Amino acid sequence: MKKSKMNSLPLKTISNLFLLLFTTISNASCSNDDAEAKKSPVILVHGAWQASYVWDTTESDLKAAGYNVTVVKLPGHGDDTTPTYQVSFQSYVDEVKKAINAYNEPVILIGHSLGGAVITQTASEVPQKIKKLIYIAGFIPQNGKSVLDYSQMDTASLLPASLKLSEDQTLAGIVNPEVNLPKIFAQDATDVQKQFLVTRYKAEPTIPLGTPLNYKTADYNLGGIKYYIFTTADNTITYGFQQEMAKSAGIANTYTINSGHSPFISKTAELSKLLKEILSH
Template identity: 85%
Template sequence: MKNFKTMKKSKINAQSPLKTISKLFLLLFTTISAASCTNDENATAEKKSPVVLVHGAWQASYVWDQTETDLKAAGYDVTVVKLPGHGDDTTPAYQVSFKTYVDEVKKAINSYNEPVILIGHSLGGAVITQTAAEVPQKIKKLVYVAGFIPQSGKSVLDYSQMDKASLLPASLQLSEDQTLAGIVNPEINLPKIFSQDATEAQKQFLIARYKAEPTIPLGTPLNYKAEDYNLGGKKYYIFTTADNTITYNFQQEMAKSAGITNTYTINSGHSPFISKSPELTTLLKEILLK
């Protein structure tokens, strides 16, 4: 009996090193796998899609300056599109078309080798709508900031006239050749329409850079297929609740018609990147990370 117990104990002791090695190997493998998964997850989390910003009418790329700075500080690669006929661009108004706007946005998108997050304000909303419908495979997310969303066959001008509470249509004045649309008494009406909630310095900033708007793109109907614009739920809208240019109610109607259910609100006039820049950036970063 004693010999049997001794033999049994010896057999158990002989197996113990193997079991110990197996456990160590399993622990090592688990640790390495966990570390690898963590590294992969971190790499995925750190990877941020590029952002393309499109401005609206009677403004130019400068309105996105603070937003661009804030998004870059958060680690995003940002391109701000400069639409022809705006800001410092001297393209004659009669040469500016809605297609040239879309082509500029496509150029910005094509500078990246991956899908982008495309953000448009006001007139820029119509531009990104047409663009996204033409290159849906290159759009990761489509974000409207108080943006127009004309249905195919309708123009920005059509939609602006549908918004009966807007202060904009009654303040427009065409040039003699009808190629430019200006704001009557811009020193007074521009802030009232676009940025009534801005500080005096911010209002003067916009007034000093005011420029009449080419009319051809405003009156050009969009032309796209509804199925191309669907984008599988990747559309977002930020409502500006105190907007005098595109009223809150009309923004809601457009978003609903476009099938956009991912919506946010900011209590601002038509130019939140001027009057409420920190709040706007916070909303944009929330959307970008979804």
């Protein structure tokens, strides 16, 4: 009977072959571990009439998936006591850049609503530090236009008609927030979720809302791969207007969630799943 080639090999040679195979498998496993360890940092930027607390569940979900996450606290929001006259659009951008500079690698910026305008300006100022830009129902004003300009262009939005200004016009509030805030920002949320937003409601500084963005489109285009998540039942920034902005900005990577303006409140699991899908690309 003819011996197989394996049986004819010296024992030492066979041992070396198994050692080589084991080393190859181990190295492949280490490479996968390294890939997992190199997930880009994620920075979350909230919108108007809200604050960093809206990201609590999203932050926890992304951290559980292995991401380093920073939630930006914009001046004048939540428990921040910066005087209203000192709150500027550039102060928002500077706060995001501070979060970016805490990492020694390109980051992924996620902006909601007003936060969309903030990450747009930020990406144009430090494009080399941005890997991806993800909008969730986010404003993308063109150079020379403000969030207020764009909000007034969205004629189907319920927001503009519900606003009231303070006497000195430095704050914009929501008329009858107990009723209108949930209707505008989270009509699809549960009663508990709506109350969560209402009890944390705070009037919005007007100066940043009316400040035109100032950037070069070429710089913005260098600021990472762009994605847009449409919220199709949105009463604040309507689905159609979101589509117009994404198209104008040349964003081809788009996704949808059937939610109101605050999916991180009403559709947390669906949003987290979608974000993890985008982040893994």
